[in-house]
Amino acid sequence: MGKPIISGDSIIVPSSLEHLADVDLFIEGTLRGYGVGESLIADIAISVSELVNNAILHGNKASPEKTVSVRIGLADHKVRIAVADQGNGFNPDTIANPIDEANLLKEVGRGIFIVRSLMDSVDIEATSHGTTITITKAI
């Protein structure tokens, strides 16, 4: 199992949920460096954790050969974060609505819904070589 690689504004982690905390530490630390308040930091950290969870489990299928990269930037008072996996892509339209009565007690399937609720924008670019999801949040 490899180790996280931090380089400036990005972190690359192997496809293991053990590295969720490494990504969180990097993201929260960077956001505090930007001067972001704690409540917003939590919203962004929750969103990134959702995307990295999905990238590891659904994108890369937890394959040890594959990695997840997370890049963060700040421009025009907006935080922009891109999470990329090396999977086969996915169609976001296939995700069931988690607030439908029939899905309310399902244990999974709320990640992207929560991200869309917390962030200002969510852009999904899915290809056969991987999926990149970019989120933005005004600070």
Added chain:
Amino acid sequence: MKLSDRVQDGVVVLEPKGKIMGGPDASLLHDKLYDYIKQNKKKVVVDLAQVDWMNSTGLGILISGYTTLRNNDGMLKLANVTDKIQSLLTITKLISVFDAYDSVDDAISAFK
């Protein structure tokens, strides 16, 4: 995440602390919950006072505990839900699923 647990007035009180985001930390809560279920302890309060935040994985663990206990004539209640978690429960409409109380004592009293 760290987790402490105790039994108060016959009710299991679980106290997670930190962030519940998935991976090894989250399985702590899941495993502890199911340990008590195996011991036939079916009244559970999850005290969220010291949880900084949780994501959908954390919500999934709470749902799993809730449905398992309910299917075995038990019940899971929440106490000290923070604003951040309250917001997530509202967004996901799970606010209508869980009984939530302002304190652990209030949640325990609700079992009587």
